[in-house]
Amino acid sequence: MSAATTRSRTPDRLCAEAIDLARAAAEEAAAPGVVGEHAGLVSEGDRVVTHYFACKELGYRGWRWAVTVARASRAKIVTVDEAVLLPGPDALLAPEWVPWSERLRPGDMGPGDLLPTDAEDLRLEPGWTGEDEPPPNSAVSHEMADLVEAEDAEVTAGPPAELSVVPARGTISAVAEELGMRRARVLSRYGLHVAADRWEEGYGPKTAMAQAAPASCVSCGFLARIGGSLGQAFGVCANEFSPADGRVVSLAYGCGGHSEAAVMPKPPQPAPPVIDETRVDPFPLRPAPDSGSVPVAEDEAAAELGHS
Secondary structure: OOHHHHHHHOOOHHHHOOHHHHHHHHHHHOOOOOEEEEEEEEEEEOOEEEEEEEEOOOOOOOEEEEEEEEOOOOOOOOEEEEEEEEEOOOOOOOOOOOOHHHHOOOOOOOOOOOOOOOOOOOOEEEOOOOOOOOOOOOOOOHHHHHHHHHHOOOOOOOHHHHOOOOOHHHOHHHHHHHOOOOOOEEEOHHHHHHHHHHHHHHOOOOOHHHHOOOOOHHHOOOEEEOOOHHHHOEEEEOOOOOOOOOOEEEOOOOOOOOOOOOOOOOOOOOOOOOOOOOOOOOOOOOOOHHHOOOOOOOOHHHHHOOOO
């Protein structure tokens, strides 16, 4: 170990004694009452010492005010270099910063948000670019141009040269656009597997809803099938009362809203009335004298009161 290294690790006496100067600098940078007790010092080099003070600021547990003081060679005046707030060994720190591309999660996008995709996104692969390539036997194709140059031939302008080589209706781009395949990039096999794993995790056969379902979605009338290779394992739920309404569900998923889960019983229909038209039931216009709840009075006094 050299003599310079030994001197740098030994705190300078005047700089180590300048605790009040360091505290005043820390309070000027912070506020009175926020700077706590002296928490030690560290020699930064020849005649350079950093004093640490506890921080009493709310929300900064374990942080320390660090004030670096120094003095010139053969000088007896100590000056302040800087005063900063630094985290200590047990400081409460914010989580490590993560780029937005790695921090984004499904469901974080809102109305108006744009999510650009990386040019090297593993979930996508090149699709139809839209560039028309002339047929190999065309006069303007690369193969014919190389052949003309190799044979030292000359293509003269004439009526055939003025005609369209390939009709616009029969180009590859026209057919691709009509079939809906004219896209710059399409899902790769990796992108398909990632999407399938994500959908099956949310609405797959291993969920609690599917385990308690009476039947799977493959036999449900509310299932709307999707095209492509994913249509062999997934569909879209169209039952407004299902928890998966409008979502992509696995064909092995299921819920209590299955179309064939239960058949509502029909209310019992009463029997039609039976009318006997062969007999006549008499209906007296006046009730019989003995049909009341009060016995018939035999004396004339009770008869006058209207008792029957």
